[in-house]
Amino acid sequence: MSITFGGLATGIDTESIITELMKIERFPIDRLKKDQAYYNNRLDAFSQLDGKLKGFLEKAEAIDTRAELSSPSVKSSSEDYVSVTADSKAQLGSYQLTVVDLAQQQKDVSQGYVDKGASTFGTGSLNLTIAGVANTITIDATNNSLEGIAQAINDAELGIGATVINDGTDTPYRLVLTGESVSSAFSLDASGLSGGTDVNPTMNNTQIAQQAHFLLDGIDIYSDTNTVNSSVPGLSIELLKADAQSTTTLNVSSDDEATTDKIKEFVTSYNEVITFITDQKSAGWGNDSAFRSIKRGLQNLLVSQQGDGAYTSLSQIGFETQRDGTITLNSSSLSSALANDYDAVIGLFSGDNSFEGISSKFATYLDTMTDSIDGLYAGRKVTTDSNTRRIEQRIINMEARLEQKEKTLRAQFSAMEDLVSGLNAQGGYLLQQLASMPTIGGSSK
DSSP: OOOOOOTTTTOHHHHHHHHHHHHHHTHHHHHHHHHHHHHHHHHHHHHHHHHHHHHHHHHHHTTHHHHHOOOOOEESSSSSSEEEEOTTTTTEEOOOOEEEEBBBOOEEOOBBBOSSOOOOEEEEEEEETTTTTEEEEOTTTTSSSHHHHHHHHHHSSSSSEEEEEEOOSSOOOEEEEEEETTTEEEEETTTTTSSSSOOOOOOOEEOOOBOOEEEHHHHHESSSSSSSSSSSTTTTEEOOOOOOOEEEEEEHHHHHHHHHHHHHHHHHHHHHHHHHHHHHHGGGTTTTHHHHHHHHHHHHHHHHOOOSSSOGGGGTTTEEOOSSEEEEEOOOHHHHHHHHOOOHHHHHHHEEEEEEEEEHHHHHHHHHHHHOOOOOHHHHHHHHHHHHHHHHHHHHHHHHHHHHHHHHHHHHHHHHHHHHHHHHHHHHHHHHHHHOOOOOOOOOO
């Protein structure tokens, strides 16, 4: 970068003059940059609004069906025999449940052996019969130990698991076979092994295979597992202990507290959107029609009528609009409504075959507003990107012109300095000449 010294001939601070002139010339660029910052800040506000609308959409979708908003709970007379949970499909009422048998797989165990890794068994084949079907497993010199036999059974992948346990006795190692399901009745015949120094394994049954069996209101129900999810709509049953003489009473009732919490979350998200829009009034974009449109759309949905049930508007169940546009939820009014007609409250939000619920209407509206292509923020981003690109190009063009303008100014001031410097030199020369001339009436020395 070159160093310039202005005003050497004229005594004028030309550098300061050029700097101030260029500041004036840059005023239009500064205005453009302010416009650019405005558009970017406005877009950021719309981005934040989009996030809050999406958060509200999640809360609306979380209660736009009966299954999501309805929250039955289960109370049991005893937790010793069964554990039960309920979802929204469960029928409210009382059930009598008796656990007759727990589901269990067959288990067989062999006699004990001193060494689990020694190749002390004969070679040949094992015959593993499962549900009446015989399966041959080859045993040779590579796997004729107790561990080798267990591994060979597992490698066959027949639905029978084999392991070796240590029972702590003098002959601690025993082969244990376990069926993978209650339908896997099996038997192992090791008589096909010959030539070993140890007696072949003889399996003894320690647990038979059986289905879970329980009575629900006197009806026999069977299951291959102790977790039963499909037998009774809406109920997930975990069988814990069998006792045919003990009956557990299950009471399925509505969980008003859980339902209230979900509705409160809906209210909170609504208020976050309205408050954010209100807070934008102090910004330059606060009066943007899009903000007013969103607020008006939400408020219109809030006061809309739904269906023809006991409750057709949110105001009937405790929703109260405040002066700033937010809403409060009168918990007492909501509790009374839930106690008076639980299904009608649920229907107000979720709707039914004859009308669309309020939550679904909100979800539809919010989904449109937050669409990644046609939504509010998506549209504003396209417009903002176009405006900022246009401004940026204008700034680039103006910067180029200003750069040339500054070069011209410097050249003009430099030419002025050169001219003044030349005049100064000529003036000095003339003064020297005059000083050397004889004065009138006198003589030169």
